[in-house]
Amino acid sequence: MAGLVFAAVAPHGFPIIPELSEDAEGALATRAAMQELGRRCAAARPEVLVVATPHGVRVDGTICLANVARGAGTLRWHGRQVEMNVPVDGRLTDSIAATAREMGLPIALAGFAGNRRDQSVIPLDWGTITPLWFLGHDRNLAGYGDVLAPRPEEDSGPPVVIATPSRALPRAAMVTFGEAIAEAAARDGRRVAFIASCDWAHTHRADGPYGFHPDAAVVDELVVAALRDNDPGRLIDLPEEQVANAAIDGLWQTLMLAGAMRRVPMRGEVLSYEAPSYYGMIVAAFTPAG
Secondary structure (H helix, E strand, C coil): EEEEEEEECCCHHHHCCCCCCCHHHHHHHHHHHHHHHHHHHHHCCCCCCECCCCCCCCCCCCEEEECCEEEEEEEEEEEEEEEEEEEHHHHHHHHHHHHHHHHCCCEECCCCCCCCCCHHHCCHHHHHHHHHHHHCCCCCCCCCCCCCCCCCCCCCCCEEEEEEECEEEEEEEHHHHHHHHHHHHHCCCCEEEEEEEEECCCCCCCEEEEEECCCCHHHHHHHHHHHCCCCCCCHHHHHHHHHHCCCCCCCHHHHHHHHHHHHHEEEEEEEECCCCCCCEEEEEEEEEEC
């Protein structure tokens, strides 16, 4: 089977990475669920990982795709550090961009440094590094932050496609983009996984950077219920006031998942939910129905 073979909603609270925190800052259930997610993803044998992150390179009014040869980044936490350097899949990036444009979506292709793709690199944010760490790229690559520097003999995981949406776009555009991902994956002929990198309400605690709002618990409960019901598409109707009050960052990427599921029906399972600090984290795995 080629095309979309696996999908996930995955958090990006990076203290869950074992190399950064022994106790995951209280999110041990999330860490365990992410380890299980990694096992399930590996069992699906994807050849390319498409990651949608809210924290990458954003271009206002577009969905931005990384038009580069590699992505590289570093995460630091309480004196510890991990680094990542991953190949970016140009073929599927181009196909998703072309398919999305055919569907009428505004797409930006972002590069950095060299003008040729093979000389260009993009910074990796916590929204990409955290899920990728559990999905086959879990090793330190100190000294390989420069795209032109010598690299390891082989990469530890599949090549990636990186997408970052602008929230200025209508929510329906995210659903359409998810359809474009599924269609491009089917045309590509390889096995593809889609990862919606999402944290949820960021207003669970008064001492957090966004303060407290009672809608945090309400919205997280609605999201968990939608995912458990295998119906992420209904989140398109979340009231904007609640979205703002809860300060979620997962809605847009999850609507992409809903769009992909329109083309490739999938069954999902929520593996965990917890909010050990000021933000909520959900881990959910999806596999094609039948």
